[in-house]
Amino acid sequence: MAHQNPDYRQDTEDLFTSAAFVMDLGIQPVDIRPGEVEARLVVQPRHLQQDGVIHAGVQATLADHTAGAAAFSVVRKGQRVLSTSITVHLLQTASGEELRCKARVLRAGRRLIVTESEVHAVSGGTPRLVSKTTVTLAVMEPR
Amino acid sequence: MAHQNPDYRQDTEDLFTSAAFVMDLGIQPVDIRPGEVEARLVVQPRHLQQDGVIHAGVQATLADHTAGAAAFSVVRKGQRVLSTSITVHLLQTASGEELRCKARVLRAGRRLIVTESEVHAVSGGTPRLVSKTTVTLAVMEPR
Numbered sequence: 001m002a003h004q005n006p007d008y009r010q011d012t013e014d015l016f017t018s019a020a021f022v023m024d025l026g027i028q029p030v031d032i033r034p035g036e037v038e039a040r041l042v043v044q045p046r047h048l049q050q051d052g053v054i055h056a057g058v059q060a061t062l063a064d065h066t067a068g069a070a071a072f073s074v075v076r077k078g079q080r081v082l083s084t085s086i087t088v089h090l091l092q093t094a095s096g097e098e099l100r101c102k103a104r105v106l107r108a109g110r111r112l113i114v115t116e117s118e119v120h121a122v123s124g125g126t127p128r129l130v131s132k133t134t135v136t137l138a139v140m141e142p143r
Numbered sequence: 144m145a146h147q148n149p150d151y152r153q154d155t156e157d158l159f160t161s162a163a164f165v166m167d168l169g170i171q172p173v174d175i176r177p178g179e180v181e182a183r184l185v186v187q188p189r190h191l192q193q194d195g196v197i198h199a200g201v202q203a204t205l206a207d208h209t210a211g212a213a214a215f216s217v218v219r220k221g222q223r224v225l226s227t228s229i230t231v232h233l234l235q236t237a238s239g240e241e242l243r244c245k246a247r248v249l250r251a252g253r254r255l256i257v258t259e260s261e262v263h264a265v266s267g268g269t270p271r272l273v274s275k276t277t278v279t280l281a282v283m284e285p286r
Contacts, residue, residue, distance in 0.1 A: 014193075021198035024189040046167040049208075050157075055164035056207050056226045061200025065192075083199045086231040093225065 001035030001105055005077040008034060012073045015065075022065050025058065029069065035105040037069040042098055043121075054094040054121065056131075063088060063117035063133035066103040071113040071137045074105055078142035081113060087134045094130040096123030103135075113137045144178030144248055148220040151177060155216045158208075165208050168201065172212065178248035180212040185241055186264075197237040197264065199274075206231060206260035206276035209246040214256040214280045217248055221285035224256060230277045237273040239266030246278075256280045 005011060012032045016022055016039070025047070031038040041047075041062055049055040064086050071081045103117040115135045120127035148154060155175045159165055159182070168190070174181040184190075184205055192198040207229050214224045246260040258278045263270035 018193040019198065020189045020191045021201060022192070025200075046163045048163045049165070050161040051223060051225075055162065055204065056229060057168075057200060057204025058164060060203040060207070060229060060231075061198065064199050064203070080194060082194075082233075082236065084233050086199060086203060086229070086233070088203075088229040090225075090227050090229070 001074055001108070003034035003074055005075065007077060008073045012037065012069050015069050015072050019065065021061065025061060027062055027065060032073060035070055035074050035108070037066050037073060038100065038102045039066040039069070040098055040100050043096060054099065056088065056090055059094060059099065059119050059131045060086060060088050060133070062099055062101045063119055063131065064135055066101040067115040067117045067133065067135035068137060070103040070105050070115050074108045075139055080140040081137040082140055083135055084138050085136045089132045090130070091132065092128065092130055094121040096121040098122040100127060111139055113139060144217055144251070146177035146217055148218065150220060151216045155180065155212050158212050158215050162208065164204065168204060170205055170208060175216060178213055178217050178251070180209050180216060181243065181245045182209040183241055183243050186239060197242065199231065199233055202237060202242065202262050202274045203229060203231050203276070205242055205244045206262055206274065207278055209244040210258040210260045210276065210278035211280060213246040213248050213258050217251045218282055223283040224280040225283055226278055227281050228279045232275045233273070234275065235271065235273055237264040239264040241265040243270060254282055256282060
Protein backbone atom coordinates (compact mmCIF):
# COMPACT_ATOMS: atom_id res chain seq x y z
CA MET A 1 0.00 0.00 0.00
CA ALA A 2 1.29 3.49 -0.82
CA HIS A 3 1.87 6.25 1.72
CA GLN A 4 0.84 9.87 1.10
CA ASN A 5 3.03 11.40 3.80
CA PRO A 6 6.82 11.43 3.36
CA ASP A 7 7.19 11.48 7.16
CA TYR A 8 4.77 8.58 7.69
CA ARG A 9 7.26 6.45 9.59
CA GLN A 10 8.23 9.07 12.19
CA ASP A 11 4.68 10.44 12.46
CA THR A 12 3.27 6.94 13.05
CA GLU A 13 5.93 6.18 15.65
CA ASP A 14 4.95 9.43 17.38
CA LEU A 15 1.34 8.18 17.46
CA PHE A 16 2.48 5.64 20.06
CA THR A 17 4.65 7.93 22.21
CA SER A 18 2.10 10.78 22.24
CA ALA A 19 -0.80 8.59 23.41
CA ALA A 20 -0.71 8.57 27.22
CA PHE A 21 -2.80 5.42 27.66
CA VAL A 22 -0.64 3.48 25.20
CA MET A 23 2.56 4.56 26.95
CA ASP A 24 1.00 3.76 30.33
CA LEU A 25 0.18 0.20 29.22
CA GLY A 26 3.66 -0.28 27.73
CA ILE A 27 2.64 -0.73 24.08
CA GLN A 28 5.59 -0.21 21.71
CA PRO A 29 5.79 -0.09 17.90
CA VAL A 30 7.93 -2.85 16.37
CA ASP A 31 7.59 -2.32 12.63
CA ILE A 32 5.96 0.45 10.59
CA ARG A 33 5.24 0.14 6.87
CA PRO A 34 2.58 1.90 4.80
CA GLY A 35 -0.70 0.27 5.81
CA GLU A 36 0.95 -2.34 8.04
CA VAL A 37 2.04 -1.85 11.65
CA GLU A 38 3.26 -4.29 14.26
CA ALA A 39 3.36 -3.52 17.99
CA ARG A 40 4.09 -5.38 21.21
CA LEU A 41 3.36 -5.26 24.90
CA VAL A 42 5.31 -6.98 27.66
CA VAL A 43 2.70 -8.56 29.93
CA GLN A 44 2.68 -7.34 33.53
CA PRO A 45 0.57 -8.57 36.46
CA ARG A 46 -1.48 -5.36 36.25
CA HIS A 47 -2.74 -6.41 32.77
CA LEU A 48 -4.63 -9.45 34.08
CA GLN A 49 -8.30 -9.99 34.93
CA GLN A 50 -9.92 -11.87 37.81
CA ASP A 51 -9.05 -15.37 36.53
CA GLY A 52 -5.37 -14.56 35.91
CA VAL A 53 -5.51 -14.21 32.12
CA ILE A 54 -4.85 -11.05 30.13
CA HIS A 55 -7.85 -8.69 30.25
CA ALA A 56 -9.84 -8.39 27.02
CA GLY A 57 -9.53 -4.62 27.43
CA VAL A 58 -5.75 -4.85 27.08
CA GLN A 59 -6.16 -6.81 23.85
CA ALA A 60 -8.80 -4.38 22.59
CA THR A 61 -6.53 -1.40 23.31
CA LEU A 62 -3.53 -3.00 21.59
CA ALA A 63 -5.63 -4.09 18.58
CA ASP A 64 -7.35 -0.71 18.27
CA HIS A 65 -4.26 1.44 18.60
CA THR A 66 -2.13 -0.66 16.24
CA ALA A 67 -4.97 -0.60 13.69
CA GLY A 68 -5.17 3.17 14.12
CA ALA A 69 -1.44 3.42 13.46
CA ALA A 70 -1.78 1.31 10.29
CA ALA A 71 -4.55 3.64 9.09
CA PHE A 72 -2.55 6.72 10.10
CA SER A 73 0.43 5.52 8.05
CA VAL A 74 -1.52 5.93 4.79
CA VAL A 75 -3.26 9.30 5.28
CA ARG A 76 -1.94 12.69 4.18
CA LYS A 77 0.33 14.76 6.44
CA GLY A 78 -1.78 16.54 9.08
CA GLN A 79 -4.84 14.31 8.73
CA ARG A 80 -5.82 12.32 11.82
CA VAL A 81 -7.77 9.10 12.30
CA LEU A 82 -10.41 8.28 14.90
CA SER A 83 -11.94 4.87 15.58
CA THR A 84 -15.69 4.67 14.98
CA SER A 85 -16.23 0.95 15.61
CA ILE A 86 -14.19 -1.89 17.06
CA THR A 87 -15.18 -5.57 16.87
CA VAL A 88 -13.01 -7.95 18.86
CA HIS A 89 -13.35 -11.72 18.47
CA LEU A 90 -11.68 -13.46 21.41
CA LEU A 91 -10.58 -16.89 20.19
CA GLN A 92 -9.00 -18.34 23.32
CA THR A 93 -7.80 -17.09 26.70
CA ALA A 94 -4.58 -15.10 26.51
CA SER A 95 -1.61 -15.67 28.77
CA GLY A 96 2.14 -15.46 28.40
CA GLU A 97 5.04 -13.07 28.59
CA GLU A 98 4.18 -10.87 25.62
CA LEU A 99 1.38 -9.79 23.27
CA ARG A 100 2.19 -9.14 19.62
CA CYS A 101 -0.21 -7.32 17.31
CA LYS A 102 -0.10 -7.07 13.52
CA ALA A 103 -2.55 -4.62 11.96
CA ARG A 104 -3.18 -3.91 8.30
CA VAL A 105 -5.40 -1.69 6.23
CA LEU A 106 -8.05 -3.59 4.28
CA ARG A 107 -9.34 -0.52 2.47
CA ALA A 108 -8.34 3.12 2.67
CA GLY A 109 -11.19 5.33 1.52
CA ARG A 110 -11.12 9.10 1.60
CA ARG A 111 -13.35 9.28 4.67
CA LEU A 112 -13.26 5.81 6.21
CA ILE A 113 -10.44 3.31 6.62
CA VAL A 114 -11.17 -0.33 7.43
CA THR A 115 -8.48 -2.35 9.17
CA GLU A 116 -7.91 -5.69 10.83
CA SER A 117 -5.62 -6.66 13.71
CA GLU A 118 -4.39 -10.02 14.91
CA VAL A 119 -3.14 -10.38 18.47
CA HIS A 120 -0.86 -13.27 19.38
CA ALA A 121 0.05 -14.17 22.97
CA VAL A 122 3.61 -15.43 23.23
CA SER A 123 4.04 -18.07 25.91
CA GLY A 124 7.37 -19.85 26.33
CA GLY A 125 8.42 -18.31 23.02
CA THR A 126 5.44 -19.79 21.14
CA PRO A 127 2.88 -17.37 19.65
CA ARG A 128 -0.82 -18.29 19.65
CA LEU A 129 -3.53 -16.28 17.90
CA VAL A 130 -5.80 -15.08 20.71
CA SER A 131 -7.96 -12.41 19.09
CA LYS A 132 -8.93 -10.91 15.76
CA THR A 133 -10.29 -7.40 15.56
CA THR A 134 -11.84 -5.21 12.89
CA VAL A 135 -11.55 -1.46 13.39
CA THR A 136 -13.20 1.19 11.23
CA LEU A 137 -11.69 4.66 11.46
CA ALA A 138 -12.82 8.09 10.28
CA VAL A 139 -10.29 10.32 8.52
CA MET A 140 -10.28 13.79 10.05
CA GLU A 141 -8.98 16.88 8.26
CA PRO A 142 -6.37 19.08 9.98
CA ARG A 143 -7.87 21.37 12.62
CA MET B 144 -33.96 -10.46 35.93
CA ALA B 145 -33.53 -13.15 38.60
CA HIS B 146 -30.25 -14.10 40.25
CA GLN B 147 -29.23 -17.74 40.86
CA ASN B 148 -26.54 -16.98 43.43
CA PRO B 149 -27.56 -15.71 46.90
CA ASP B 150 -24.14 -14.00 47.17
CA TYR B 151 -24.42 -12.35 43.76
CA ARG B 152 -23.93 -8.84 45.07
CA GLN B 153 -20.72 -9.49 47.00
CA ASP B 154 -19.35 -11.88 44.36
CA THR B 155 -19.97 -9.33 41.59
CA GLU B 156 -18.35 -6.57 43.63
CA ASP B 157 -15.34 -8.87 44.07
CA LEU B 158 -15.16 -9.24 40.27
CA PHE B 159 -14.00 -5.61 40.19
CA THR B 160 -11.50 -5.72 43.05
CA SER B 161 -9.94 -9.04 41.95
CA ALA B 162 -9.27 -7.90 38.37
CA ALA B 163 -5.84 -6.23 38.37
CA PHE B 164 -6.35 -4.28 35.13
CA VAL B 165 -9.69 -2.91 36.33
CA MET B 166 -8.18 -1.79 39.63
CA ASP B 167 -5.17 -0.31 37.80
CA LEU B 168 -7.46 1.80 35.59
CA GLY B 169 -9.57 2.92 38.56
CA ILE B 170 -12.87 1.34 37.54
CA GLN B 171 -15.29 1.08 40.47
CA PRO B 172 -18.73 -0.54 40.79
CA VAL B 173 -21.54 1.90 41.60
CA ASP B 174 -24.67 -0.26 41.59
CA ILE B 175 -25.18 -4.02 41.32
CA ARG B 176 -28.55 -5.60 40.62
CA PRO B 177 -29.31 -8.97 38.98
CA GLY B 178 -28.48 -8.50 35.30
CA GLU B 179 -27.76 -4.78 35.66
CA VAL B 180 -24.48 -3.24 36.78
CA GLU B 181 -23.26 0.34 36.80
CA ALA B 182 -19.59 1.34 37.13
CA ARG B 183 -17.53 4.51 36.94
CA LEU B 184 -14.02 5.69 36.25
CA VAL B 185 -12.53 9.02 37.24
CA VAL B 186 -10.66 10.24 34.15
CA GLN B 187 -6.93 10.77 34.57
CA PRO B 188 -4.41 12.19 32.07
CA ARG B 189 -3.02 8.67 31.57
CA HIS B 190 -6.37 7.56 30.07
CA LEU B 191 -6.07 9.86 27.03
CA GLN B 192 -4.93 9.23 23.47
CA GLN B 193 -2.77 11.37 21.15
CA ASP B 194 -5.46 14.00 20.49
CA GLY B 195 -6.29 14.53 24.16
CA VAL B 196 -9.55 12.58 24.25
CA ILE B 197 -10.24 9.40 26.25
CA HIS B 198 -8.70 6.34 24.53
CA ALA B 199 -11.18 3.94 22.93
CA GLY B 200 -9.37 1.16 24.80
CA VAL B 201 -10.41 2.69 28.14
CA GLN B 202 -14.04 2.77 27.01
CA ALA B 203 -13.79 -0.80 25.67
CA THR B 204 -12.35 -2.02 28.97
CA LEU B 205 -15.03 -0.27 31.04
CA ALA B 206 -17.83 -1.47 28.73
CA ASP B 207 -16.51 -5.05 28.61
CA HIS B 208 -15.87 -5.45 32.33
CA THR B 209 -19.18 -3.90 33.41
CA ALA B 210 -21.00 -6.14 30.91
CA GLY B 211 -19.10 -9.12 32.32
CA ALA B 212 -20.21 -8.14 35.81
CA ALA B 213 -23.85 -7.89 34.69
CA ALA B 214 -23.57 -11.39 33.19
CA PHE B 215 -21.79 -12.69 36.29
CA SER B 216 -24.59 -11.40 38.52
CA VAL B 217 -27.06 -13.89 36.99
CA VAL B 218 -25.00 -17.12 36.83
CA ARG B 219 -24.87 -19.82 39.48
CA LYS B 220 -22.37 -19.67 42.37
CA GLY B 221 -18.96 -20.82 41.14
CA GLN B 222 -19.66 -20.36 37.44
CA ARG B 223 -17.50 -17.82 35.64
CA VAL B 224 -18.01 -15.74 32.52
CA LEU B 225 -15.55 -15.01 29.72
CA SER B 226 -16.01 -12.53 26.87
CA THR B 227 -16.03 -14.08 23.41
CA SER B 228 -16.81 -10.99 21.33
CA ILE B 229 -16.96 -7.27 21.95
CA THR B 230 -18.41 -4.73 19.50
CA VAL B 231 -17.89 -1.09 20.42
CA HIS B 232 -19.67 1.70 18.52
CA LEU B 233 -17.96 5.00 19.24
CA LEU B 234 -20.57 7.72 18.82
CA GLN B 235 -18.56 10.84 19.56
CA THR B 236 -15.22 11.75 21.10
CA ALA B 237 -15.14 11.29 24.86
CA SER B 238 -13.81 13.86 27.27
CA GLY B 239 -14.66 15.01 30.77
CA GLU B 240 -14.02 14.26 34.40
CA GLU B 241 -15.72 10.88 34.60
CA LEU B 242 -16.97 7.91 32.57
CA ARG B 243 -20.14 6.16 33.66
CA CYS B 244 -21.14 2.76 32.30
CA LYS B 245 -24.48 0.98 32.59
CA ALA B 246 -24.54 -2.63 31.43
CA ARG B 247 -27.47 -5.00 31.24
CA VAL B 248 -28.10 -8.57 30.21
CA LEU B 249 -30.20 -8.86 27.05
CA ARG B 250 -30.42 -12.65 27.21
CA ALA B 251 -28.98 -15.15 29.65
CA GLY B 252 -28.65 -18.56 28.02
CA ARG B 253 -27.15 -21.59 29.68
CA ARG B 254 -23.92 -21.28 27.68
CA LEU B 255 -23.92 -17.77 26.26
CA ILE B 256 -24.99 -14.46 27.76
CA VAL B 257 -25.56 -11.43 25.53
CA THR B 258 -25.21 -7.98 27.09
CA GLU B 259 -25.11 -4.34 26.15
CA SER B 260 -23.25 -1.43 27.76
CA GLU B 261 -23.68 2.30 27.43
CA VAL B 262 -20.81 4.60 28.32
CA HIS B 263 -21.48 8.24 29.15
CA ALA B 264 -18.75 10.84 29.52
CA VAL B 265 -19.57 13.38 32.21
CA SER B 266 -18.23 16.85 31.42
CA GLY B 267 -19.10 19.79 33.68
CA GLY B 268 -21.65 17.52 35.33
CA THR B 269 -23.46 16.79 32.05
CA PRO B 270 -23.45 13.17 30.80
CA ARG B 271 -23.20 12.49 27.06
CA LEU B 272 -23.57 9.02 25.49
CA VAL B 273 -20.18 8.35 23.88
CA SER B 274 -20.25 4.64 23.09
CA LYS B 275 -22.52 1.62 22.92
CA THR B 276 -21.10 -1.88 23.17
CA THR B 277 -22.42 -5.40 22.75
CA VAL B 278 -20.54 -8.13 24.60
CA THR B 279 -21.20 -11.86 24.26
CA LEU B 280 -19.89 -14.02 27.10
CA ALA B 281 -19.42 -17.74 27.55
CA VAL B 282 -20.55 -19.32 30.83
CA MET B 283 -17.76 -21.50 32.25
CA GLU B 284 -18.39 -24.26 34.80
CA PRO B 285 -16.37 -24.30 38.05
CA ARG B 286 -12.82 -25.62 37.60
